[in-house]
Amino acid sequence: xxxxxxxxxxxxYLHVPFCLRxxxxxxxxxxxxxxxxxxxxxxxxxxxxxxxxxxxxxxRLTTIYFGGGTPSLLSAASLGRxxxxxxxxxxxxxxxxxxxxxxxxxxxxxxxxEQVASLGFTRVSLGAQSLDDQVLRxxxxxxxxxxxxxxxxxxxxxxxRHLSVDLIYGAPGxxxxxxxxxxxxxxxxxxxxHLSAYELTFEPRTAFTVAKERGRLAAWDxxxxxxxxxxxxxxxxxxxxxxxxxxxxxRAGGMSRHNSSYWVGDDYVGLGPGAHSLRVNAASAxxxxxxxxxxxxxxxxxxxxxxxxxxxxxxxxxxxxxxxACRRVAPLSLAELRGRSSQVDAVLGPHxxxxxxxxxxxxxxxxxxxxxxARRLADSxxxxxx
Numbered sequence: 001x002x003x004x005x006x007x008x009x010x011x012x013y014l015h016v017p018f019c020l021r022x023x024x025x026x027x028x029x030x031x032x033x034x035x036x037x038x039x040x041x042x043x044x045x046x047x048x049x050x051x052x053x054x055x056x057x058x059x060r061l062t063t064i065y066f067g068g069g070t071p072s073l074l075s076a077a078s079l080g081r082x083x084x085x086x087x088x089x090x091x092x093x094x095x096x097x098x099x100x101x102x103x104x105x106x107x108x109x110x111x112x113x114e115q116v117a118s119l120g121f122t123r124v125s126l127g128a129q130s131l132d133d134q135v136l137r138x139x140x141x142x143x144x145x146x147x148x149x150x151x152x153x154x155x156x157x158x159x160x161r162h163l164s165v166d167l168i169y170g171a172p173g174x175x176x177x178x179x180x181x182x183x184x185x186x187x188x189x190x191x192x193x194h195l196s197a198y199e200l201t202f203e204p205r206t207a208f209t210v211a212k213e214r215g216r217l218a219a220w221d222x223x224x225x226x227x228x229x230x231x232x233x234x235x236x237x238x239x240x241x242x243x244x245x246x247x248x249x250x251r252a253g254g255m256s257r258h259n260s261s262y263w264v265g266d267d268y269v270g271l272g273p274g275a276h277s278l279r280v281n282a283a284s285a286x287x288x289x290x291x292x293x294x295x296x297x298x299x300x301x302x303x304x305x306x307x308x309x310x311x312x313x314x315x316x317x318x319x320x321x322x323x324x325a326c327r328r329v330a331p332l333s334l335a336e337l338r339g340r341s342s343q344v345d346a347v348l349g350p351h352x353x354x355x356x357x358x359x360x361x362x363x364x365x366x367x368x369x370x371x372x373x374a375r376r377l378a379d380s381x382x383x384x385x386x
Contacts, residue, residue: 003282003285003314003340003341003342003343004280004281004282004285004286004340004341005280005339005340005341006058006059006267006280006282006340007264007265007266007267007340008059008060009060009261009267010060010061010062010266010267010268011062011063011064011258011261011262011267011268012061012064012065012086012268012270013065013067013258013268013269013270013271013276014064014065014066014067014071014082014086014271014272014275015029015067015068015069015271015272015274015275015292016041016066016067016068016069016071016074016272017029017030017031017068017069017273017274017296018030018031018033018036018041018068018070018074018296019032019033019068019069019070019073020033020034020070020073020142021140021142022140022207023140023141024139024140024206024208024211025139025168025201025202025206025207025208026203026206027203027206028068028069028274029069029273029274029275029294029296030068030069031069031296031297036073036074037300038074038075040300041074041300042074042078042081042082044299044305045082045271045272046081046082048271048272048305049085049086049089050089051304052269052271053089055277055279056089056269059090059092059267060090060093061086061087061090061092061093061097062093062094062097062098062257063097063098063099063257063258063261064087064098064099064100064258065099065100065102066079066082066083066100066101066102067102068102070104070107071101071102071103072101072102072103072107072108073107076112076116076119079101079121083099083119083120083121098122098123098256098257098258099122099123100121100122100123100124100256100258101116101121101123101125102125102127103124103125103127103155104126104142104143105126105127105128105147105148105150105151106142106143106151108147108150108151108154112154113151113154113155113157113158113160114158114159116155116158116160117155117158117160121160122160122161122162123160123161123162123163123164123256124155124160124162124163124164125166125194125196125256126148126151126152126155126165126166127166128148128166128167128186129141129167129168129171130145130167130168130171130174130179130182131145131148131167131182131185131186132145132174133145134173135174138171138172138173139168139171148165152189152191152192155191156191162193162194162253162254163191163192164192164193164194164195164196164254165186165189165192165195165196166195166196166198167182167183167186167196167197167198168197168198168199168200169197169199169200169220169225169228169232170199170200170219170220170224170228172208172217172218172219176220176224176228176231179228180228180231180232183195183197183232183235183236184235184239187235187236187239187241188239192254193252193253193254194248194250194254194255195236195248195249195250196247196248197232197247198247199228200220202219229376232249236249242329243329244260244328244329244330245259245260245263245327245328245329246327246375263325263327263328264321264324265280265317265320265321265324265340267279267280270290272292272299273292273293273294273296273298273299273305274293274294275291275292276289276291276292277289277290277291277292280317285313285314285341286311286312286313286314287311287312287313287314287316288309288310288312289309289310289311290307290308290309290310291307291308291309291310292305292307293306293307314341314343315343315347316386318341318343318344318347318348319347319348319385319386320385321337322348322351322352322385323378323381323382323385323386325370326370326374326375326377326378326381327375329370329375331364331367331368332367332368332370333366333367334348334363334366335366351384351385352368355374355381359373360373360374360377360381361374
């Protein structure tokens with residue numbers, strides 16, 4: 001019989017879908033509302049959590065992540081109530097639990113950061129996207145560059161130990177020189193230990209994609225995007241940030257453990273509309289992937305919110321882990337994978353042999369080290385696996 005053992009670790013993602021407006025590049029599950037039905041939403045999420053307690057069995061909770069949408073639209077009291085409920089649902093959890101909150105810069109008002117820090121959040125991911133006020137307006141953001149700097153100072157002053165800033169490159173109206181200057185500026189801020197630099201993607205049916213298709217918006221060309229990809233790494237390395245994944249850079253101790261857990265195959269529970277979950281079933285050597293109903297209205301009204309499931313074979317899961325490993329800088333441990341599955345060599349060996357031959361990776365003492373070129377080609381390598 002095929003084998004597939006879980007890692008034993010568990011992350012929890014809570015999706016808070018509310019936004020005051022939809023950004024023109026966004027295809028996430030969001031609900032645009034001027035007034036957030038906060039009490040109803042908290043009760044709905046607590047109800048789902050209670051219904052899914054079995055997902056915590058046999059796993060050790062290592063990370064909790066509040067994402068969105070705009071989680072910072074919820075009051076500190078509601079955030080605290082949800083956080084404590086997740087902790088209470090976990091029979092076992094790591095003593096150094098990482099608890100992350102996504103925050104929009106304009107949400108960090110006087111006193112708010114202190115309230116969040118007192119709840120036990122250890123990490124904040126700040127959705128800055130740009131330090132150019134004109135680009136921010138194009139991106140549909142509600143804050144200014146000054147708001148970003150002020151938010152970083154307030155969050156650090158309140159005692160948040162780990163701070164991350166998100167930036168987007170390839171935005172309409174932005175220039176390569178301007179974006180690189182923003183990266184260099186953020187890298188000088190001593191309060192932050194993490195920076196994410198994401199390429200703007202034109203998702204189907206978003207306002208940006210429609211405008212691009214109608215010739216009203218110019219996108220960066222591939223050469224410009226490639227130059228940015230390389231130059232960002234050089235600038236951040238000089239400032240003490242190491243790339244550990246295609247879009248993510250950290251100072252020592254600043255890596256996002258929650259995001260990393262997705263890339264190494266940990267189980268995760270997604271709560272809220274549109275949230276995804278994954279659980280390894282050792283008995284059947286399969287993986288169950290779950291996707292919650294995307295409608296926030298139905299999520300709030302249903303006693304048992306609907307969802308869809310997909311069962312993956314152990315072979316598919318192993319290929320996914322190899323696909324994700326191509327995006328990371330840390331080597332892939334074949335010994336660790338072999339401890340989880342007896343199929344590693346049969347499923348992954350032919351792909352690794354071909355990639356070694358092409359100079360995309362090397363295998364040293366049971367560890368697969370991917371080259372920078374492999375990270376640049378990560379999407380095309382993924383297509384070779386599936």
